[in-house]
């Protein structure tokens with residue numbers, strides 16, 4: 001049985017097909033979330049790349065920031081539910097999910113049996129989200145994908161003191177004018193995001209096993225700084241950006257199984 005999960009974020013659109021609720025058999029990702037052609041491009045990529053046809057899909061769940069506006073799909077489910085379900089599928093003993101996406105950050109606590117027991121979210125301020133990193137990458141004329149490796153070469157991290165993205169932008173511009181090394185600045189920028197998310201995580205409560213989800217999970221400097229700040233190991237899977245879509249496909253599977261009983 002095949003189920004499809006579609007995660008329409010603020011920055012990217014992701015699709016995942018699960019076989020029997022467990023095995024990822026196809027996936028796709030496209031830049032562009034709500035209000036762009038990202039969702040249709042991600043679906044087109046999915047059907048092009050896989051042997052599975054749309055008619056083979058037993059049920060579809062849509063999640064993410066743009067889920068309400070999407071036409072099609074059988075169910076919609078919150079991002080919290082889907083990141084928890086997706087994370088738990090990859091890590092069966094998972095108790096905490098730290099999701100940092102393009103425009104928000106969430107920390108989700110799970111009970112021992114995998115149910116969501118608490119969450120804390122920042123969707124009001126760009127600091128502590130992928131948006132902050134994207135803005136800084138733009139100023140530095142860098143690709144945000146290179147932040148992790150760039151920060152790894154830092155020898156003297158520059159702390160970013162401004163809590164507001166707009167002020168932090170000016171701070172980075174003046175540090176560049178002062179001639180500081182780009183690696184040190186990038187390391188400070190990544191730590192700044194981690195410190196803000198760590199504060200959210202402490203409010204939610206952090207129990208191990210902890211994993212990251214969302215695109216920013218791919219930034220190793222943010223991951224390491226979060227581990228340091230929270231004093232825990234944080235699991236990372238290369239599919240972290242797909243956890244919402246994986247969870248959505250799993251949500252569909254769970255619904256079908258319930259109906260069959």
Ligand code: ADP
Nearest residue numbers: 009010011012101102130145214215216218219
């Ligand atoms: P959303 O679901 O809100 O659209 P995502 O979870 O897809 O967001 O995350 C998008 C963010 O992930 C981007 O803003 C970017 O900062 C970050 N990102 C994506 N890919 C990478 C990468 N390879 N390395 C570092 N950061 C990345």
